[in-house]
Amino acid sequence: MTFNQSLFCEQLSQLVATPSISCTNPNLDMGNRDVIDLLANWFSDIGFTVDIQTVDNNPQKANLIATLSPRESNSSEQHPQRGGLVFSGHTDTVPYDDMRWTHDPFTLHINNDRAFGLGATDMKGFFPTVYAAIQPFLDKPLLEPIIVLATADEETSMSGARALMNPSPSQSLQKARYAIVGEPTSMQAIRMHKGIGMESIRIQGKSGHSSDPSLGNNALDVMHDVITDLKHFRQQLQQRHSHPGFVIDVPTMNLGCIHGGDNPNRICGQCELEFDLRTLPGMSLDDLRDDIDQQLTRIAEKNQIIIERESLFEGVNAFEQDADSDFVRTVEKLIGQESQSVAFATEAPFLHAMGMDVLVMGPGSIDQAHQPDEYIDLKQIEPAINTLQSLIKKYCL
Numbered sequence: 385m386t387f388n389q390s391l392f393c394e395q396l397s398q399l400v401a402t403p404s405i406s407c408t409n410p411n412l413d414m415g416n417r418d419v420i421d422l423l424a425n426w427f428s429d430i431g432f433t434v435d436i437q438t439v440d441n442n443p444q445k446a447n448l449i450a451t452l453s454p455r456e457s458n459s460s461e462q463h464p465q466r467g468g469l470v471f472s473g474h475t476d477t478v479p480y481d482d483m484r485w486t487h488d489p490f491t492l493h494i495n496n497d498r499a500f501g502l503g504a505t506d507m508k509g510f511f512p513t514v515y516a517a518i519q520p521f522l523d524k525p526l527l528e529p530i531i532v533l534a535t536a537d538e539e540t541s542m543s544g545a546r547a548l549m550n551p552s553p554s555q556s557l558q559k560a561r562y563a564i565v566g567e568p569t570s571m572q573a574i575r576m577h578k579g580i581g582m583e584s585i586r587i588q589g590k591s592g593h594s595s596d597p598s599l600g601n602n603a604l605d606v607m608h609d610v611i612t613d614l615k616h617f618r619q620q621l622q623q624r625h626s627h628p629g630f631v632i633d634v635p636t637m638n639l640g641c642i643h644g645g646d647n648p649n650r651i652c653g654q655c656e657l658e659f660d661l662r663t664l665p666g667m668s669l670d671d672l673r674d675d676i677d678q679q680l681t682r683i684a685e686k687n688q689i690i691i692e693r694e695s696l697f698e699g700v701n702a703f704e705q706d707a708d709s710d711f712v713r714t715v716e717k718l719i720g721q722e723s724q725s726v727a728f729a730t731e732a733p734f735l736h737a738m739g740m741d742v743l744v745m746g747p748g749s750i751d752q753a754h755q756p757d758e759y760i761d762l763k764q765i766e767p768a769i770n771t772l773q774s775l776i777k778k779y780c781l
C-alpha cells in the first residue's frame with residue numbers, strides 16, 4: 385500500500401488548525417481537548433474503542449486511549465500475560481512567537497516537501513503517521529491490541545502522562561507490552577535520556593541596619609552556606625554516578641539564578657536560589673530532594689533561620705530501556721542503527737514505569753521543534769510508516 389500523502393496532509397492540517405498550546409503561564413494555556421476529540425473521531429471511525437480520560441479535573445485537558453482489539457472476545461482470558469503495542473504522543477504544543485512566523489502557525493503550509501505549522505514536527509505529525517500505518521491491519525486478525533495513546537501537557541507538567549499512572553485508565557494500556565513514543569527523532573531509536581528536576585530554595589532571614597549584625601539574620605550569608613553545600617553535593621553525585629551512554633556522562637546541577645536583598649547597608653532579609661538537577665538512569669529525583677532537604681534542615685538549625693525548598697515542577701525521572709531487550713534489538717535491526725540517548729526529557733519513563741518496554745522514535749526532527757516556522761519533512765513519513773508497520777506485524781499479528 386502506497387503512502388497517501390494528501391490524506392496525511394489533510395489530517396495534519398486539521399490537527400495544526402486545532403490549537404492546543406500548553407504553557408505554565410495560565411494566560412497562554414489552552415488545553416488539548418479539541419485535539420483529543422478530533423483524534424477520538426478518526427480512530428473510532430475505523431473501529432478503535434476510544435477511552436477519554438480527563439486530566440487534572442480540567443474539562444479542557446484529556447488523554448485519549450484508543451484500542452484496536454483482537455477480534456475474538458475475551459482476549460484477556462486467552463492472553464493473561466501482557467500484550468499490545470502502544471503508539472504514544474502528546475497533543476499539546478509550546479506557545480509561538482507570532483512576529484517570527486512567515487505564515488499563520490495554525491494553517492498548514494506545504495513547500496518543498498516540508499509541512500509547516502505549529503506542532504507539525506513536535507508532534508502532531510506522528511498521529512497521521514500512525515493512522516496511515518495501521519490501515520492495512522484493520523481487517524487482519526490481530527493477536528494483540530494496537531493502542532494509540534494521546535496525552536495532555538507534555539510540554540509543561542507532564543500531567544497527562546502522570547494521570548496514566550493513576551488506577552486503570554484503560555485495561556488495554558495497563559496490559560500493554562511495548563510502546564513507541566513518537567517524539568521527532570528522525571526515526572532514530574532513543575532508549576535513554578536524563579531526568580530533570582527544577583528546585584527553588586528560599587531563605588527567610590531578618591533585615592536590619594548593617595552597622596549592627598545582631599539586628600537581623602542575613603539570608604545572603606546563609607545562602608553562601610547553602611551554595612557551598614550544594615556544590616559539595618554535586619561533586620559527590622558526580623563521583624558516585626556516571627553513565628557512558630551520555631555525552632555529559634555525569635548528573636549535573638546548574639545554579640541558574642539568585643535573587644536577594646536590596647541595599648549594601650541593609651542586612652539581607654530574603655534570598656532565593658533556583659537550580660536544576662539532571663539525573664542519570666537509576667537515580668531518583670525524590671531521593672535527591674530528600675538528601676538536599678536534610679542538609680538544608682541542618683543549615684537552618686545552625687543559623688536559626690527559615691529555609692524552604694520547593695520543586696518548581698514535579699520533575700521527570702531519567703529513562704533507560706535495557707539495551708539487551710528484545711524490543712531494542714528488534715527495532716535496531718529494523719532501522720539498521722544502534723539506539724542512542726538524547727538530551728531532552730519525554731513521557732517514556734512514565735510508560736516504562738507501567739511495565740512497558742519503551743523506545744522514543746518518530747518522524748521529524750527535534751531541530752525544528754519549538755521554533756518559528758516549525759515544519760516536518762514529508763520525506764520522512766513513508767519510511768516511518770514502514771517501520772511502524774513492521775512493528776505491528778511483529779508484535780500484534
Ligand SMILES: [Zn+2]
Nearest residue numbers: 474506507567
Ligand atoms: Zn514533543
